[in-house]
Amino acid sequence: MATAMRDHILNVASELFATRGINATGVDTIVSSAGIAKMTLYKYFKSKEQLIVEYLQQHDDLLRKGLFDKVGTEKSGTAQLKELVGAVMEWISDSEFKGFAFINASIEFPQSENPVHRVSLEFAQALRSTIAGSAKQSGVKKPDILALQLSLLIEGAAMAEQMQRGSGAIEHAREAANTLINAAIV
Amino acid sequence: MATAMRDHILNVASELFATRGINATGVDTIVSSAGIAKMTLYKYFKSKEQLIVEYLQQHDDLLRKGLFDKVGTEKSGTAQLKELVGAVMEWISDSEFKGFAFINASIEFPQSENPVHRVSLEFAQALRSTIAGSAKQSGVKKPDILALQLSLLIEGAAMAEQMQRGSGAIEHAREAANTLINAAIV
DNA sequence: AGATATAGACAGACCTGTCTATATAGTAAA
DNA sequence: TTTACTATATAGACAGGTCTGTCTATATCT
Numbered sequence: 143m144a145t146a147m148r149d150h151i152l153n154v155a156s157e158l159f160a161t162r163g164i165n166a167t168g169v170d171t172i173v174s175s176a177g178i179a180k181m182t183l184y185k186y187f188k189s190k191e192q193l194i195v196e197y198l199q200q201h202d203d204l205l206r207k208g209l210f211d212k213v214g215t216e217k218s219g220t221a222q223l224k225e226l227v228g229a230v231m232e233w234i235s236d237s238e239f240k241g242f243a244f245i246n247a248s249i250e251f252p253q254s255e256n257p258v259h260r261v262s263l264e265f266a267q268a269l270r271s272t273i274a275g276s277a278k279q280s281g282v283k284k285p286d287i288l289a290l291q292l293s294l295l296i297e298g299a300a301m302a303e304q305m306q307r308g309s310g311a312i313e314h315a316r317e318a319a320n321t322l323i324n325a326a327i328v
Numbered sequence: 329m330a331t332a333m334r335d336h337i338l339n340v341a342s343e344l345f346a347t348r349g350i351n352a353t354g355v356d357t358i359v360s361s362a363g364i365a366k367m368t369l370y371k372y373f374k375s376k377e378q379l380i381v382e383y384l385q386q387h388d389d390l391l392r393k394g395l396f397d398k399v400g401t402e403k404s405g406t407a408q409l410k411e412l413v414g415a416v417m418e419w420i421s422d423s424e425f426k427g428f429a430f431i432n433a434s435i436e437f438p439q440s441e442n443p444v445h446r447v448s449l450e451f452a453q454a455l456r457s458t459i460a461g462s463a464k465q466s467g468v469k470k471p472d473i474l475a476l477q478l479s480l481l482i483e484g485a486a487m488a489e490q491m492q493r494g495s496g497a498i499e500h501a502r503e504a505a506n507t508l509i510n511a512a513i514v
Numbered sequence: 515a516g517a518t519a520t521a522g523a524c525a526g527a528c529c530t531g532t533c534t535a536t537a538t539a540g541t542a543a544a
Numbered sequence: 545t546t547t548a549c550t551a552t553a554t555a556g557a558c559a560g561g562t563c564t565g566t567c568t569a570t571a572t573c574t
Contacts, residue, residue, distance in 0.1 A: 144518095147518095147519090161438070162438065162439075163435070163436060163437075163438050165349075165351050165352070165436075166351070168562075168563060168564080169563080169564060169565080170562090170563080170564090178519075178520085179519060179520045179521065179522090180521090180522095180564095180565085180566090181519080181520080181521095181566085181567090182518085182519060182520080184564095184565070184566080185518090185519090189564085189565080190563095190564070190565090240438070241435070241438075245435075245487060245491075246435050246438075248490075248491050249349070249427070249431075249432050249435045249436070249490070250349060250351075250435070250436065251349075252347070252348065252349050252426070252427075252432075252490075253348070254492075254493075259491075262491070263491050263492055266488075266491060287500050287503075290488075290496065290497060290500050291481075291500050291501065291503075291504040293484070293488075294480070294481050294484030294485055294487075294488060294497060294500075294501055294504070295477075295480050295481060295484060295504075296484070297483075297484040297487050297488070298479070298480030298481060298482070298483040298484035298487075299480055301431060301480075301483050301484075301487065302452075302476075302479075302480060302483070304434075304435070304438075305431075305434050305445075305448070305449055305452060306440075306449055307440075310476065311476060311480060314473050314476050314477050314480075315477065315480055317473075317477075318477040318480070318481075318508055321507065321508055321511050322504055322507055322508070325507045325511070330552090333552095333553090354528070354529060354530080355529080355530060355531080356528085356529080356530090364553075364554085365553060365554045365555065365556090366530095366531085366532090366555090366556095367532085367533090367553080367554080367555095368552085368553060368554080370530095370531070370532080371552085371553090375530085375531080376529095376530070376531090
């Protein structure tokens, strides 16, 4: 099927982007690693840039899926928010975790007018919005500010874990998050 | 003088690395931007990799200089620690701030055995140690854990500000840091 | 027969690092 | 002051490799 080939290419590219970096991964590498011809790749994706954007989209889809599968929706007070933070931390602690794609991409493409940078920023804000939504439901004092602070902890923990596996950042980030959440209760 | 030329090359390279990214900055770009011949660069630096390592070192020197100029040493309790966090946040909020070099470099060179990645990790740990030293003097309960948590907030704030200028992350990161510090007092 | 995937060459640009040959500056000796 | 020597910087070509994207010609499968 046509979409099977497309998915295959995207999966192979995503794996390479995540482990070696985007700029360090050439199209030839993707092609040979996927066992396909270069023309096939360019049949399904009009450019490497489009492949990168879809990689970011896929990463966001997987992240959201991973979170919503774990977080209950009918919890009261701050329980759901804490669960959400915990779910993100679990996601980060997965041995396959190679960093948030949108963070890595925004650093590899630092210019703000670059399409990849813009899309990365959107996904970073989307994660923040998700956290803010949960914070609002929890009834804390300033949900948007708390969500921002929690996202800083999350992104910091992701960075620390990406730089050095088993840094201990995850567990302590979760504790710090709970401290901030408890301090934000009305 | 010889060191003047060396410093000039390093300064030009640093500016380019910070604004465009390391991998996106070719040696030819550095050379023409510095107004020198390529052989001159290779006379003072044996490879681009060495230039990158010295760029990271320079960035660390400037950061430490910026911090120690602002933080008093004889403050009591958690005052000095809060001042240190505030100084880092000021450093980040500078309009010339383009992200922590060691974070960006560790993402551009993700493989843990890569020399640039290793040096980046060292500087990240050095910053954490500095914070831990101040945390120990402040007499909080678990200074190393607190220092780790504060560094996550700091790196998260740096990332957020790098992705989008004026994100508001800095001010709220500082508030979150103070909350964590106060919660850690014996 | 028609659609799809293949291998492999190719263009044009960029990458790092080295080479040669020339020019410029500063200093020491006459 | 003028000449001669030395160190340093210059421009620019070059090798050998990589990059993205396009092309053609062949093979496979329904």
